Amino acid sequence: MVIIEVRNLTKVYGRQVACRDICLSVEEGQIFGFLGPNGAGKSTLVKILLGLVYPTAGEAKVVGCAPQDIKGRRQVGFLPENFRMHGWLKGEELVAFHARLAGLDGRTAKRRAHEVLELVGLAGEGRKQVANYSKGMQQRLGLAAALVGDPRVVFLDEPTSALDPLGRRQVREILLTLREAGKTIFLNSHLLSEVEQVCDRVAIINRGTVVADGRPEELQAGSAKVAIRLDGLTGELVAELRRRDPDLQLEGDRLTLALNGRVEIAALVTRLVAGGCRIYEVTPGHNSLEDIFVHLVKEGELVCG
Amino acid sequence: MRLMALFTFREAWRKKVVLLAGLLTLAFLILYGTGLHFIVGDIAYSTDHAAVSFFEMMEAITLFSMGIYFAGFLVAGLAILAAVGSIAGEIENGTLYPLMARPLSRSDLLLGKYFGLAAMLVTYAAFFFLALAGLIYWQTGLILPGLAPALGLFILKPLVLLSITMLGTTRLPTLGNGVLAFGLYALAVAGGMMEQIGVLMGSPAAVYSGVIASFILPADAVYRMVVATVIDRLPIGSGQDTPFFNPQMILGPFGSQFTPSDWMLVYTFVYIVILLAIAVRTFNRRDI
Ligand SMILES: Nc1ncnc2c1ncn2[C@@H]1O[C@H](COP(=O)(O)OP(=O)(O)OP(=O)(O)O)[C@@H](O)[C@H]1O
Numbered sequence: 001m002v003i004i005e006v007r008n009l010t011k012v013y014g015r016q017v018a019c020r021d022i023c024l025s026v027e028e029g030q031i032f033g034f035l036g037p038n039g040a041g042k043s044t045l046v047k048i049l050l051g052l053v054y055p056t057a058g059e060a061k062v063v064g065c066a067p068q069d070i071k072g073r074r075q076v077g078f079l080p081e082n083f084r085m086h087g088w089l090k091g092e093e094l095v096a097f098h099a100r101l102a103g104l105d106g107r108t109a110k111r112r113a114h115e116v117l118e119l120v121g122l123a124g125e126g127r128k129q130v131a132n133y134s135k136g137m138q139q140r141l142g143l144a145a146a147l148v149g150d151p152r153v154v155f156l157d158e159p160t161s162a163l164d165p166l167g168r169r170q171v172r173e174i175l176l177t178l179r180e181a182g183k184t185i186f187l188n189s190h191l192l193s194e195v196e197q198v199c200d201r202v203a204i205i206n207r208g209t210v211v212a213d214g215r216p217e218e219l220q221a222g223s224a225k226v227a228i229r230l231d232g233l234t235g236e237l238v239a240e241l242r243r244r245d246p247d248l249q250l251e252g253d254r255l256t257l258a259l260n261g262r263v264e265i266a267a268l269v270t271r272l273v274a275g276g277c278r279i280y281e282v283t284p285g286h287n288s289l290e291d292i293f294v295h296l297v298k299e300g301e302l303v304c305g
Numbered sequence: 306m307r308l309m310a311l312f313t314f315r316e317a318w319r320k321k322v323v324l325l326a327g328l329l330t331l332a333f334l335i336l337y338g339t340g341l342h343f344i345v346g347d348i349a350y351s352t353d354h355a356a357v358s359f360f361e362m363m364e365a366i367t368l369f370s371m372g373i374y375f376a377g378f379l380v381a382g383l384a385i386l387a388a389v390g391s392i393a394g395e396i397e398n399g400t401l402y403p404l405m406a407r408p409l410s411r412s413d414l415l416l417g418k419y420f421g422l423a424a425m426l427v428t429y430a431a432f433f434f435l436a437l438a439g440l441i442y443w444q445t446g447l448i449l450p451g452l453a454p455a456l457g458l459f460i461l462k463p464l465v466l467l468s469i470t471m472l473g474t475t476r477l478p479t480l481g482n483g484v485l486a487f488g489l490y491a492l493a494v495a496g497g498m499m500e501q502i503g504v505l506m507g508s509p510a511a512v513y514s515g516v517i518a519s520f521i522l523p524a525d526a527v528y529r530m531v532v533a534t535v536i537d538r539l540p541i542g543s544g545q546d547t548p549f550f551n552p553q554m555i556l557g558p559f560g561s562q563f564t565p566s567d568w569m570l571v572y573t574f575v576y577i578v579i580l581l582a583i584a585v586r587t588f589n590r591r592d593i
């Protein structure tokens with residue numbers, strides 16, 4: 001079932017186009033990664049989906065409702081990007097207040113607040129005044145508030161930007177648990193490795209336009225990279241490889257080049273050995289999403305600017 | 306809306322707004338009470354309260370009116386400061402975003418904040434008013450005539466200022482809104498003063514400017530209504546029914562040279578409702 005649907009959405013701020021003719025649809029139960037460089041329009045789209053910002057044109061539906069519809073918002077959780085929580089409350093009071101707003105009664109709200117605080121790793125901190133929370137703790141608190149109403153769809157705008165590596169891993173685990181429970185997650189991020197690890201689907205936005213949309217494997221297909229540590233490479237061999245990939249890089253004993261798929265790795269290694277090279281290490285390209293990202297964004301710059 | 310109102314009330318409480326305002330008010334009351342004691346002490350009041358003469362009574366009322374006048378400044382200032390950044394300021398510092406995605410309509414959010422602050426301000430204003438009336442009774446033995454309706458009018462004043470500040474904060478940044486609200490309030494106060502002086506000196510132009518000012522922001526007009534309410538309810542036969550004599554004259558610029566019509570009261574209510582409606586509309590339409 002399609003749970004988030006965006007049709008021809010455009011948002012213009014004055015003369016700045018933040019989103020241009022965006023079409024997307026997200027299936028229920030997916031983790032959807034929304035990627036893009038700074039200022040691409042990611043946050044703007046999320047704000048439109050939550051009814052905080054009015055689109056200039058086009059329409060959006062979340063859980064079958066218009067974004068401003070209170071009925072739809074009962075099933076939605078949101079972690080904004082540049083937010084602060086009311087500092088005069090204690091952590092648990094704040095989360096409980098959000099639970100009350102989400103429709104829980106007083107006692108359930110308190111219990112639920114405890115649960116989510118534990119989930120985000122703030123179990124012992126609930127009695128502290130929010131004003132005294134560190135940046136990462138605030139972000140965890142925001143995540144707790146987003147999840148407290150047990151929403152069907154969760155919008156997370158860069159949920160791990162302030163977190164330590166452990167916190168990032170915790171968030172990834174939380175996301176996977178949520179998916180197991182059948183929840184849908186809309187994840188804005190530019191941490192590609194994170195997105196690569198958890199997302200079922202990815203869209204890339206640049207300058208307000210969606211430039212790629214699909215499963216991570218699909219996006220990665222056809223552009224495998226490989227890094228090889230070796231010695232004994234002759235100039236002749238380099239010239240031959242350069243014919244295959246003009247962008248090949250050679251730094252010290254490290255050779256990086258693009259292939260048309262991982263299957264070509266074996267053939268390449270055989271060729272290098274036959275040519276007299278000694279091979280110490282072969283690393284298949286790992287950040288390929290990053291490569292696609294950089295590639296698409298650069299391409300966008302050429303076209304637009 | 307109720308949750309939001311409670312939240313806002315609690316916020317004002319926790320942020321020590323009430324405590325600080327209370328301390329300041331206490332200081333004001335002590336100062337006022339001391340002054341009152343010495344002024345009243347110079348005049349020999351008869352111990353028999355019923356025999357308080359008209360002029361003695363008028364003196365007590367004058368002192369009370371002045372107290373109320375300055376108390377009005379404190380209450381108005383608190384109303385403006387409490388509401389000045391409640392929407393735009395919270396957007397600026399990012400505390401509104403998490404709330405905005407909740408199943409809470411924007412009008413509920415805004416009105417919840419309004420009623421939360423209103424509850425605090427009304428309590429504060431009522432306490433202040435009664436404390437002043439109490440001091441007057443203690444020092445002069447006079448129970449102010451028309452105490453209850455006057456109290457009702459007095460608590461309208463913070464509500465008027467609250468509504469204009471709420472409207473401002475849906476659009477204007479905190480500082481700009483503060484400047485605007487205080488500016489309008491100063492205009493209303495100056496206009497009201499001009500109006501009274503205009504009447505006393507017979508200058509229609511000054512009276513008109515005052516009337517216009519009280520239409521722009523009926524804050525001073527509310528004060529005049531309070532005074533008029535008290536004076537109009539002076540007991541019969543205590544001298545105010547002397548022909549060609551208006552007891553308001555004694556109050557000078559602190560008085561209300563002609564009783565504001567009931568329409569002013571209606572206007573004030575309509576004013577609050579309309580301003581809130583515009584505030585909701587503006588807030589509903591803006592991007593956050
Ligand atoms: N309120 C606003 N008024 C004017 N322009 C805005 C406003 N909000 C966003 N923009 C512009 O819209 C564009 C998209 O901004 P947005 O915040 O959506 O980017 P983003 O993809 O979330 O970036 P980041 O990764 O830095 O968070 C930017 O060029 C930004 O300057």
Ligand SMILES: [Mg+2]
Pocket residue numbers: 042043044081157
């Ligand atoms: Mg952003």
